[in-house]
Amino acid sequence: xxxxxxxxxxxxxxxxxxxxxxxxxxxxxxxxxxxxxxxxxxxxxxxxxxxxxxxxxxxxxxxxxxxxxxxxxxxxxxxxxxxxxxxxxxxxxxxxxxxxxxxxxxxxxxxxxxxxxxxxxxxxxxxxxxxxxxxxxxxxxxxxxxxxxxxxxxxxxxxxxxxxxxxxxxxxxxxxxxxxxxxxxxxxxxxxxxxxxxxxxxxxxxxxxxxxxxxxxxxxxxxxxxxxxxxxxxxxxxxxxxxxxxxxxxxxxxxxxxxxxxxxxxxxxxxxxxxxxxxxxxxxxxxxxxxxxxxxxxxxx
Amino acid sequence: xxxxxxxxxxxxxxxxxxxxxxxxxxxxxxxxxxxxxxxxxxxxxxxxxxxxxxxxxxxxxxxxxxxxxxxxxxxxxxxxxxxxxxxxxxxxxxxxxxxxxxxxxxxxxxxxxxxxxxxxxxxxxxxxxxxxxxxxxxxxxxxxxxxxxxxxxxxxxxxxxxxxxxxxxxxxxxxxxxxxxxxxxxxxxxxxxxxxxxxxxxxxxxxxxxxxxxxxxxxxxxxxxxxxxxxxxxxxxxxxxxxxxxxxxxxxxxxxxxxxxxxxxxxxxxxxxxxxxxxxxxxxxxxxxxxxxxxxxxxxxxxxxxxxxxxxxxxxxxxxxxxxxxxxxxxxxxxxxxxxxxxxxxxxxxxxxxxxxxxxxxxxxxxxxxxxxxxxxxxxxxxx
Numbered sequence: 001x002x003x004x005x006x007x008x009x010x011x012x013x014x015x016x017x018x019x020x021x022x023x024x025x026x027x028x029x030x031x032x033x034x035x036x037x038x039x040x041x042x043x044x045x046x047x048x049x050x051x052x053x054x055x056x057x058x059x060x061x062x063x064x065x066x067x068x069x070x071x072x073x074x075x076x077x078x079x080x081x082x083x084x085x086x087x088x089x090x091x092x093x094x095x096x097x098x099x100x101x102x103x104x105x106x107x108x109x110x111x112x113x114x115x116x117x118x119x120x121x122x123x124x125x126x127x128x129x130x131x132x133x134x135x136x137x138x139x140x141x142x143x144x145x146x147x148x149x150x151x152x153x154x155x156x157x158x159x160x161x162x163x164x165x166x167x168x169x170x171x172x173x174x175x176x177x178x179x180x181x182x183x184x185x186x187x188x189x190x191x192x193x194x195x196x197x198x199x200x201x202x203x204x205x206x207x208x209x210x211x212x213x214x215x216x217x218x219x220x221x222x223x224x225x226x227x228x229x230x231x232x233x234x235x236x237x238x239x240x241x242x243x244x245x246x247x248x249x250x251x252x253x254x255x256x257x258x259x260x261x262x263x264x265x266x267x268x269x270x271x272x273x274x275x276x277x278x279x280x281x282x283x284x285x286x287x288x289x290x291x292x293x294x295x296x297x298x299x300x301x
Numbered sequence: 302x303x304x305x306x307x308x309x310x311x312x313x314x315x316x317x318x319x320x321x322x323x324x325x326x327x328x329x330x331x332x333x334x335x336x337x338x339x340x341x342x343x344x345x346x347x348x349x350x351x352x353x354x355x356x357x358x359x360x361x362x363x364x365x366x367x368x369x370x371x372x373x374x375x376x377x378x379x380x381x382x383x384x385x386x387x388x389x390x391x392x393x394x395x396x397x398x399x400x401x402x403x404x405x406x407x408x409x410x411x412x413x414x415x416x417x418x419x420x421x422x423x424x425x426x427x428x429x430x431x432x433x434x435x436x437x438x439x440x441x442x443x444x445x446x447x448x449x450x451x452x453x454x455x456x457x458x459x460x461x462x463x464x465x466x467x468x469x470x471x472x473x474x475x476x477x478x479x480x481x482x483x484x485x486x487x488x489x490x491x492x493x494x495x496x497x498x499x500x501x502x503x504x505x506x507x508x509x510x511x512x513x514x515x516x517x518x519x520x521x522x523x524x525x526x527x528x529x530x531x532x533x534x535x536x537x538x539x540x541x542x543x544x545x546x547x548x549x550x551x552x553x554x555x556x557x558x559x560x561x562x563x564x565x566x567x568x569x570x571x572x573x574x575x576x577x578x579x580x581x582x583x584x585x586x587x588x589x590x591x592x593x594x595x596x597x598x599x600x601x602x603x604x605x606x607x608x609x610x611x612x613x614x615x616x617x618x619x620x621x622x623x624x625x626x627x628x629x630x631x632x633x634x635x636x637x638x639x640x641x642x643x644x645x646x647x648x649x650x651x652x653x654x655x656x657x658x659x660x661x662x663x664x665x666x667x668x669x670x671x672x673x674x675x676x677x678x679x680x681x682x683x684x685x
Contacts, residue, residue, distance in 0.1 A: 039507060039508045040507050040508075041507060042377075042505055042506070042507055044373065051514075051515065051516075052516060054512060054515050055512075055515065056515065056516055056517065056518035057512065057514075057515045057516060057517050057518060057522070058518070058522070059512075059518065060510070060512035060515060062510075062512065063510040064510055065505055065506065065507065065508075065509055065510055065511050065512075066511075066512045066513065066514075066515070067373070067376055067505060067513050067514065068512075068513060068514030068515055069369070069372075069373075069399065069514070070369075070395050070396060070399050072365065072395075073365065073366075073369035073372070073395075073396055073399070075366075075369075076331075076361060076365075076366035076367075076369035076370045076373065077369045077370070077372055077373035077376075078373060079331075079359060079366075079369075079370050079373060080329060080331070080359075080369065080370040080371060080372060080373025080374035080375070080376075080377065080379075080381070081373040081374065081376070081377040081505070083328075083329045083331075083357040083359055083370070083373075083374055083379070084328055084329055084357075084373070084374040084375075084377035084378060084379035084381075085377060086357060087328035087329060087356070087357050087379055088328060088377070088378060088379060088499065090377070090378075090506060090507075091507070092506065092507030092508075093507070094373075109362060109363060109366075110362070110363070110365065110366050110369065112362070113361055113362030113363070113366055116362070117359070117360060117361075117362075119359075
């Protein structure tokens with residue numbers, strides 16, 4: 001499936017009146033979600049930036065049905081919606097739109113429960129790599145060395161790889177995506193909608209105020225994450241693991257752009273020493289080793 | 302009419318819940334096992350597995366997830382049921398409040414059990430009472446038959462009042478005791494319990510852009526919503542509980558009295574107030590005391606929420622009001638504290654007993670009622 005961005009559906013599901021920051025990466029993702037599943041999706045949104053920026057009740061800046069729910073409850077609430085629809089004969093997709101905190105930290109047990117029992121939901125973790133809604137505090141999805149207000153000297157631990165953990169649950173469909181590659185994300189949403197059972201998409205969504213970069217550069221930062229190899233696009237579809245373009249070529253380390261090009265655009269990495277940059281490079285390399293080993297172990301049939 | 306003849310059988314309290322839920326035909330059931338609630342979930346999963354109940358049974362990894370699943374299902378228009386106990390209820394606490402303030406008409410059985418530490422699986426009422434400020438309706442059964450009847454009624458009450466409803470049954474005392482029970486015929490339950498309206502409190506469907514629960518543009522709208530849900534809807538629910546009790550009584554021959562049951566209180570000078578299974582013991586004690594010429598009756602609280610204010614106000618005509626609580630708070634017991642707020646304080650003796658599963662039988666009631674009447678008890682008395 002290959003198409004240009006201007007061939008994506010035109011109907012808008014993110015409309016004026018939303019309260020997102022300038023250059024919000026998450027809202028770009030939400031637009032693409034609307035294009036792919038706007039008429040079929042019922043969104044469950046836990047406490048997160050997304051619960052704030054949708055606009056003020058009784059109005060809304062997002063033209064899809066939305067149920068706002070407590071922080072850790074999104075996966076089981078969506079499960080309840082999916083089960084109700086199954087029982088009542090209603091067609092549609094129960095979709096979770098949750099941040100990295102709600103997914104990888106406070107919601108991780110309920111997420112794992114939904115994955116293990118193969119709940120028929122599409123779970124999208126939009127990852128802005130910290131608790132941005134409460135003002136840039138560390139999450140388990142914050143990358144190594146990144147500054148946040150609760151890691152003032154830089155985070156000492158590596159980023160939790162939630163998508164891999166979901167794949168290791170044996171979920172039928174797991175993918176990573178980036179807002180810099182809307183066609184890829186769109187295709188993955190469409191694929192997820194075809195699959196019965198638990199679907200998980202880990203979407204990389206840069207955050208200008210939280211990462212300390214110019215709001216005009218959101219897409220550039222997202223693209224550089226992929227081009228430097230920090231963010232790897234892959235999918236795990238019914239036991240088969242594969243890299244997706246353009247990450248496919250970056251399996252060769254020599255083809256990647258230097259990590260520093262990604263880091264230097266962002267104030268959250270400004271404090272880093274050479275050793276810290278090196279440690280982060282090693283962390284990125286370790287991730288690639290895992291992904292390549294998995295692609296080899298679970299090849300396309 | 303033979304088809305509508307009730308079936309007589311013997312069931313534990315937990316199986317009575319399961320049979321009642323089966324007859325209520327829920328679309329979605331989700332629960333996490335906890336002693337002494339477990340056999341409710343086991344029986345329901347068996348019904349579903351055997352095809353006797355056409356529901357989606359969701360095995361979850363925690364009580365928080367159980368409440369979240371039934372919440373999502375109820376918001377999507379399904380009839381949904383869960384059951385828990387003690388720490389399970391505490392673990393799902395955040396979701397119970399969200400459910401109430403969303404007006405999701407979920408039904409939950411709470412098999413009342415002590416809160417730790419230390420670990421203790423025996424009866425106490427503190428667990429179910431943590432729901433009392435949230436907007437949930439809360440009923441407490443006395444017998445296994447009432448467990449069954451209340452569980453069927455709870456769906457009707459929840460869906461009419463558009464509030465989640467909890468049915469309490471005492472751990473082990475009811476949950477694991479087998480009593481003779483009349484099972485109403487399915488046709489009768491179908492008639493009593495119309496299908497769930499999927500558009501209340503809202504219609505959540507793909508393609509219908511509706512947003513529920515986002516930040517308010519005006520906090521006063523939120524305040525009004527809270528008043529309507531936590532206060533006003535409770536008042537409206539009083540009428541619903543009474544009407545449902547009457548209608549169910551007409552159909553089955555079993556009326557319980559609505560929010561409270563009065564027992565031999567009409568001619569009495571003093572009155573005992575309690576709720577749950579031990580009311581049967583209290584009634585025995587009242588009977589014995591009356592035979593000895595002591596003027597005492599009883600008011601059994603069937604619904605803690607909505608709080609039976611009008612009935613409680615009638616307690617003022619008695620010389621002494623002895624309120625038994627199987628729960629403890631820094632002020633004494635919950636019932637004692639709430640009833641005192643409606644009466645002249647001097648006439649109320651609040652006895653906190655039977656907490657942590659300590660046995661408290663008819664003889665204990667017999668002795669403590671006398672002590673309360675002869676003035677040897679303080680305003681709040683603990684009996685262990």
